Amino acid sequence: MAITDRIRDDGPRPQPLIHPDTAPFWAGLEAGELRVQRCTACGTHRFPFEPICHACLSFDLTWEPIAPSGTVATAVRAVRATGDPAWAAHVPFISGSVDMEHDLRLPGRILCTCGEALRRGTSVRVVLLVSPDRPTIHAFAHNCVPAAG
Ligand SMILES: [Zn+2]
Ligand SMILES: [Zn+2]
Known part of the structure; x- marks a missing residue:
C-alpha cells in the first residue's frame, strides 16, 4: 500500500487548500499513503470527501x-x-482522472513523456511530489517515467 515513488518538485505550483475535513488525506500523503474516507456503518469508500455517507x-x-x-x-x-x-x-x-479500486475515480496530474497515458485504460501508479516546506501532493505516473527513490 505504501507509495514508494517520491519525486522532488520544487517548481511553482498552486498550493492545496487543506481544510480540517480533508486534512487526513494530506497527512496520508506525507506518510506515503493514499487515504480515503470509508464509512464505518456500510463500508463504502468515498471520494470526493463528504461529511455524510452518500450510501x-x-x-x-x-x-x-x-x-x-x-x-x-x-x-x-x-x-x-x-x-x-x-x-x-x-x-x-x-491532467485527468484515474479509476482506482473500490470504484473510486481520483483526479490528478498524469506524468507521461510518451503520450500513451492519454489513452483510456492505461495503467498508472501514484507518485508523491515532494518539496521542502510545502505540502506533499500526489500525481499519477505512466511506466515511461522511471521509478524514483
Ligand atoms: Zn455508509
Ligand atoms: Zn508514457
Whole structure:
C-alpha cells in the first residue's frame, strides 16, 4: 500500500487548500499513503470527501489507505496555462482522472513523456511530489517515467 515513488518538485505550483475535513488525506500523503474516507456503518469508500455517507447517511467514518495504482479514465494534454499562473511552468502537461479500486475515480496530474497515458485504460501508479516546506501532493505516473527513490 505504501507509495514508494517520491519525486522532488520544487517548481511553482498552486498550493492545496487543506481544510480540517480533508486534512487526513494530506497527512496520508506525507506518510506515503493514499487515504480515503470509508464509512464505518456500510463500508463504502468515498471520494470526493463528504461529511455524510452518500450510501447510508451515516456520519461515522475512518480514513483508510487504498492501493496506489489504477487505470486512466480520462486524460487531456494542457498546452496553455489557464487559471493559476503557476501552471505556465509546467505546460505542456497531462491532467485527468484515474479509476482506482473500490470504484473510486481520483483526479490528478498524469506524468507521461510518451503520450500513451492519454489513452483510456492505461495503467498508472501514484507518485508523491515532494518539496521542502510545502505540502506533499500526489500525481499519477505512466511506466515511461522511471521509478524514483
Ligand atoms: Zn455508509
Ligand atoms: Zn508514457
